[in-house]
Amino acid sequence: MSYYGLNLNIEFVDVAGAAYTLTEADNGKIIRFNTAAACTLTLPEQATASLPEGFNAQFRNAHAAPGQITLATEGTDTLSGAGTVTNDSSKLNGVYLETAGTPNAWVAVGDFA
Secondary structure, eight states: OEETTEEOOOOEEEEOSSEEEOOGGGTTOEEEEOOSSOEEEEEOOHHHHTOOTTOEEEEEEOTTOOOEEEEEEOTTOEEETOOEEEOOTTSOOEEEEEEOSSTTEEEEEEOOO
């Protein structure tokens, strides 16, 4: 993908179903939900998922997919900035996720409904 002359190596994971759980392979990728149904993005328990330090991913609705995305955590993990993302057909809503640097903590920043 080229953006203002920069060659960006962005990888996408396209999700057509109603649920998706992040894995180590999603590190640095953009998760795109392409469904009108409500979806759940599950953040795995860090203690059991073997996520690398600094794990991060973004997620959003694909353009014109009106579904709502809800974040869920596993185990004792906590999430700061929790919410749902609802697509507005005039823009692409998106949220950035990362492990928070402390055990069992996630941070989400972005365009929540």
